[in-house]
Amino acid sequence: MGGASAKLHIRLAADAASVSGARRFVVDGLSAWGQARFADAAELVTSELTTNAALHAGADFMYVTLERRTTGVRVYVEDDGPLGPDMVQARTPATGDRSGSSELDATGRGLAIVGMVAGRWGVDETARGKQVWAELVDPEDAGHLFEEPQRLRPSRAPEAVDELPPGWVLVRLAQCPVELSLQQDRHLDELVRELQLLSVDQGSDQSLALADEIRGLLVSPTHARLTGRRAAERAREEGKDVMDVDMAMPREFSELIVHLHEAVARADQLCAEGHLLTLASPPDVQELRAWMTQEIVGQATRGTRPVPWADWQRTSSVPMDTP
Structure with a gap:
């Protein structure tokens, strides 16, 4: 079994x-x-x-x-x-x-x-x-x-504890900052929308390739991303500044997250060089994405314990474009 x-x-x-x-x-x-x-x-x-x-x-x-x-x-x-x-x-x-x-x-x-x-x-x-x-x-x-x-008669809801199939993992982003999390999610949406518009511009091969790459990388982990977004929206409604975000996903998604992080970093470079109208990710958003990527990869592939955002900020010296 x-x-x-x-x-x-x-x-x-x-x-x-x-x-x-x-x-x-x-x-x-x-x-x-x-x-x-x-x-x-x-x-x-x-x-x-x-x-x-x-x-x-x-x-x-x-x-x-x-x-x-x-x-x-x-x-x-x-x-x-x-x-x-x-x-x-x-x-x-x-x-x-x-x-x-x-x-x-x-x-x-x-x-x-x-x-x-x-x-x-x-x-x-x-x-x-x-x-x-x-x-x-x-x-x-x-x-x-x-x-x-x-x-049937009304019944008590089971506890919301994920018990997952083999090959799946529950990743926790511990004490994730609510507003910054929503900001980075909005920025990614803006970036994807602009790249989608540029995908019809045959004179921009680099943007077209990057648009296809990012769209493809976003497909499989969509359910996890949406769960995190919905948790952040609910936390904001409740007046919380930080929250624990639990996202269930197949372990192989961690590799997609690494590639997505790298692709978004390349898109940020295009923004900084003026090739895109969207502004490059602010430093704190870049830092948050680096933390999220490290947490997902570490927990999914090595079983590491969650490191809260504030603790990671104090100890991390990882470059922004490296997971």
């Missing part, structure tokens, strides 16, 4: 761009359990449930759980949004046209697909909000194939 726990958890930002990360998490967990035969169905169910949570729940975060059971596997997607279990209804020929709600109509199409794939599915009211689950069983296990979806 690869040493994986019988129940795996991950917290993700409730954003459509997190859906691919949720699918990867579920597939990796099934592979570790030797349950790859459920992978296609689990990917589909996970995609539908997380997309619903991201687009229609009004949530900040969604919590994906994969549970190994004697009859198969179960996928749970919980959200912390204000919309309750009554909004969870499959759209069928008998009910779809009578709902009178665009939200029910939108979520119901995906749940109808879940109902066709899953042996059974249901919804819980939890301490955070609501949790939709779907159970996948072997086709020959006819006793579980066509049961009606169940609505």
